Amino acid sequence: MKAVRLYFAFLLCLLVCESLSSTTPDSRVDAPPLEQIRSYISSGWDSLTRTITDCSTVVDPKLTQGSVLYVPADYQVPQAIQQLQTKCNIKVEHLPAVIHHPGELNPINLEQPGLLYLENRYVVPGGRFNEMYGWDSYFIVVGLVRNGRIDLAKGMVENFFFEIEHYGTVLNANRTYYLTRSQPPFLSSMIMSVHEAQKAAGHEDSAWLARAYNYAAKDYETWVREPHLAGNTGLSRYYDYGDGPTQESLKDETGFHRKVVNYFLLHPALEANYVILNSKEKSGESVLGRKYTAQVCESATTMERPECEPAESVSLSADYYKGDRAMRESGFDVSFRFGPYGAATHHYAPVCLNSLLYKTEKDLEEMSLLLGHKEEAGKWHERARERQEKIVKYFWDAGRGLFFDYDFVGQKRSSYEYITTFYPLWAGLATKEQAQAVLHNVSVFEQPGGLVMSPHETGGQWDYPYVWAPTEFLAIQGIRRAGFAKEADRLSYQFLSDVLENFQRDGTIREKYDAVRRSSETQVSAGYHQNIIGFGWTNGVFLELLHGLPKKDVERLNNVAATPEVKK
Secondary structure (H helix, E strand, O other): HHHHHHHHHHHHHHHHHHHHOOOOOOOOOOHHHHHHHHHHHHHHHHHHHEOOOOOOHOOOOOOOOEEEEEEEEOOOOOOOHHHHHHHHHOEEEEOOOEEEEOOOHHHEEEEEEEOHHHHHOOEEOOOOOOOOOOOHHHHHHHHHHOOOOOOHHHHHHHHHHOOOOHOOOOOOEHHHOOOOOOOOOHHHHHHHHHHHHHOOOOOOOOOHHHHHHHHHHHHHHHHHHHOEEEEOOOEEEEOOOOOOHHHHHHHOOOOHHHHHHHHHOOOOOHHOEEEEHHOOOOOOOOOOOOEEOOOOOOOOOOOOOOEOOOOEEEEOHHHHHHHHHHHHOOOOOOOOOOOOHHHHHEEOOOOOHHHHHHHHHHHHHHHHHHHHOOHHHHHHHHHHHHHHHHHHHEEEOOOEEEEEOOOOOOOEOOOOOOOHHHHHHHOOOHHHHHHHHHHEEEEEEEOOEEOOOOOOOOEOOOOOEEEHHHHHHHHHHHHOOOOHHHHHHHHHHHHHHHHHHHHHHHOOOOOOEEEOEEEEEOOOOOOOOOEEEOOHHHHHHHHHHOOOHHHHHHHHHHHHOOOOOOOO
């Protein structure tokens, strides 16, 4: 009898223990929505973390001929990295030359593309990536700091120092085919985020800040000299040092350039010398990228085959590929903001880039003061003042109450409304009156699920109807910085509830969202067709916007229930 009682007591213990384990904050299915999504984000940092010494990071599933890890030409390869050749069945090779600036080494001349070595662990955007990205990392760092993962955030920033020292600049990402370009400059913002977090934790490190200052100043110089200068405006532009189609577009974006050719042939008024007819090729001119054929055929209205004129061979011009590459450096690939498919990106001084450079100048001014370098601080203050004047001169449209990009080739201001109009607010360079005018026009962008990239539906993933976490963050924080807290709270709630509702439906956080339908289902025709799960910058932005939300709105979010997705 005693044995029976012990047996039932054992069963009862099992049931109680199982019940307790299933109701822990990290796993309870009935936990409040915010508790569930915070748990997802917290554990997500680990699943998105990569290290070069891990075979799953260095073995590239995109390559069929084997994987290569490249290290700088003048770098002593650590023993642990040398052992990867046997451990992971990969090649470890030195780059053929020391790199001092972007574009100095043409990746096409390498035998095969590969991953570039970095010293520290890093967080990638989503599951399909093994490389650390330039501007993604700022929003990831913000989230890591908010989550108390300061060491991981600091290691990522130091990886960018390594890139500047050994690869010439902060890269688009640490792959060889990105050695010709950078991404939007957020390095100084990352440095200040880590420094302030260390200081708040009682570990202020002036020596680290001094080192960081030198790297940030060096990277800044990349943007304020040729070929990154926007004509004679005194402003900067996006520019990729490479020529022809990008290696990653040929691998990951099947049919993309064919769509571009087709678009320009159907819109000859917008063609602007981006398409070359073979019969009109200049003598000796080399064609970059693939050739395509274009035919004129009668529409088939019966069973009879349509009659076609002989095919003409066509290709995209060198100028198109320059614009395409610059668009990719901007991070906004693909949008029609700088002409169809971003083809004229390198012809513009952009609001976003120049606002970020103003922010960099102000950050370097602040670092100089913290380090006791008053003369240096004065130099940065003056640079920021001059840039602010030029931004207002070229970008501000008082009549429309928005900031627009400037076409320095055509010498005219763009009329393409874009969410980057909020960047001057975030950078702190817009006047109170300008900020108020921009906010008065927020309806141009506002949709049920957040602020769309633009009101223009082009099929591009960085246009209508999509909302992306990084630009949402910069817009909302800019509105808050300008003193409009009530509006910032409202817009934050819209975006956060959008992400939260979709998380409750499918248990994931995504790269982007359809702000009109409040849905993670996307219908992209120009850009990545998948809506990647992860997702690093959405995780970081969610945490930071949530932190800034009033308590009453946080409580409202906990009562958010997922609703069925609206289908078109």
